[in-house]
Amino acid sequence: MTWSVVHDGDGFPRVILTDGGGSSAEVLLYGGQVVSWKNERREELLFTSSKTSFRPQKDVRGGIPIFFPQYGSFKSLDLSGFARNRLWALDSSPAPLPPLKNHSSVDLILRSTNEDVRIWPRSFELRLRIILGPNKLTLIPRVRNTDNKDFSFTFGIRNYISVSDVSEVRVEGLETLDYLDNIMGRERFVEQPDAITIDGEVDRVYLNTPTKIAVIDHEKKRTLVLRKDGLPDAALWNPWNKKARTMPDFGDGDFNVMLCVDSAAVETPINLKTFQEWRGHQELSTVSSSYCSGQLDPRKVLFG
Numbered sequence: 001m002t003w004s005v006v007h008d009g010d011g012f013p014r015v016i017l018t019d020g021g022g023s024s025a026e027v028l029l030y031g032g033q034v035v036s037w038k039n040e041r042r043e044e045l046l047f048t049s050s051k052t053s054f055r056p057q058k059d060v061r062g063g064i065p066i067f068f069p070q071y072g073s074f075k076s077l078d079l080s081g082f083a084r085n086r087l088w089a090l091d092s093s094p095a096p097l098p099p100l101k102n103h104s105s106v107d108l109i110l111r112s113t114n115e116d117v118r119i120w121p122r123s124f125e126l127r128l129r130i131i132l133g134p135n136k137l138t139l140i141p142r143v144r145n146t147d148n149k150d151f152s153f154t155f156g157i158r159n160y161i162s163v164s165d166v167s168e169v170r171v172e173g174l175e176t177l178d179y180l181d182n183i184m185g186r187e188r189f190v191e192q193p194d195a196i197t198i199d200g201e202v203d204r205v206y207l208n209t210p211t212k213i214a215v216i217d218h219e220k221k222r223t224l225v226l227r228k229d230g231l232p233d234a235a236l237w238n239p240w241n242k243k244a245r246t247m248p249d250f251g252d253g254d255f256n257v258m259l260c261v262d263s264a265a266v267e268t269p270i271n272l273k274t275f276q277e278w279r280g281h282q283e284l285s286t287v288s289s290s291y292c293s294g295q296l297d298p299r300k301v302l303f304g
C-alpha cells in the first residue's frame with residue numbers, strides 16, 4: 001500500500017500506486033491522468049494508444065483524462081477543457097477527505113494560472129484523489145471556486161477501457177435512456193431496450209443515467225463495473241476505423257480494442273458560489289466472469 005514518484009526518460013513525472021497484492025496504477029502529473037491500471041492478475045485494464053506522445057501540451061490518447069472546465073464541445077472553449085494539458089502538483093495538504101485503510105491513494109491539485117484565466121476567466125482549485133484497492137480504482141474529483149464571483153462548468157472523466165474486441169462487448173445500464181448523439185449534430189434520441197453493442201462509430205452522451213454501468217467482455221471473461229456519483233450523465237465513444245485514420249495519435253487497429261465510457265456532468269452545468277466546493281465520485285472495479293458458462297449474471301452485477 002504505497003506510492004512513489006518516478007521520472008521517465010523525458011523527465012515526465014509519474015506516480016506509481018501499488019497495493020501489495022498485484023494491483024497497480026500509474027498516474028501522470030501531466031493532466032492528472034491515470035495511464036495504467038492493472039488488476040491482481042497484472043492484466044492492464046486501460047487502453048493507451050501506442051502512437052500517443054507523452055509530451056507537454058499534447059493530449060495523451062488513453063488512460064483516464066479529466067475534462068474540465070468543459071466536457072466535449074458543449075460550450076465555447078476548445079474541446080474538453082484544458083485541465084488535461086496542464087502539469088498538476090502533488091497536493092501535500094489535502095482538505096479533509098477521510099483516509100482509507102488498506103488502500104493506496106494520492107492527492108493531486110491543479111490551481112488556475114494567469115494563462116488559464118486568459119482562456120477561462122475564473123479562479124479555481126481542482127483536486128483529484130486517486131485510490132487504488134484490490135481490483136478497484138476510485139477517483140474523487142473536487143472543484144473549489146476561489147473566485148470572487150459564481151461560476152459554472154461541465155466535467156467529465158473519460159475511461160479508455162481495454163477490450164478484447166469492441167464489437168463483441170455489451171454495455172448494460174444505459175438501455176431506454178435519452179441520449180444526445182454527437183454524430184447527428186447532438187440530436188436527442190431514446191436508446192433501445194437491449195444491452196448496447198457497438199458496430200460502428202459511437203459518440204453519445206446519455207442523460208441522467210443510473211449510478212452503475214457494466215461493460216461485459218466475453219472474450220476476456222471480465223466485466224468492468226463503473227459506479228458514479230455527482231456525475232449524472234455518461235458517454236460512449238469509439239471513433240471506429242474511418243475517423244481513427246484521421247487521428248495521428250491513434251493506431252489503425254486501435255478502435256477495435258478500446259471503448260470510452262465516461263462519467264460526466266454535461267447537460268446541466270455545475271454552479272459554484274465563491275468558496276463553494278463540488279465533489280464527484282467514480283469507482284471502477286472488475287469482476288472476472290465466465291459469462292458463457294453462466295457463472296455470472298450481468299444483471300446481478302448491475303443491480304446486485
Ligand SMILES: O=P(O)(O)OC[C@H]1O[C@H](O)[C@H](O)[C@@H](O)[C@@H]1O
Pocket residue numbers: 059072073079080182203237
Ligand atoms: O480528440 P479528443 O479531444 O480526445 O476527443 C475525442 C472525441 O471525444 C468526444 O466524445 C467528442 O464528441 C469527439 O468529437 C472527439 O473526437
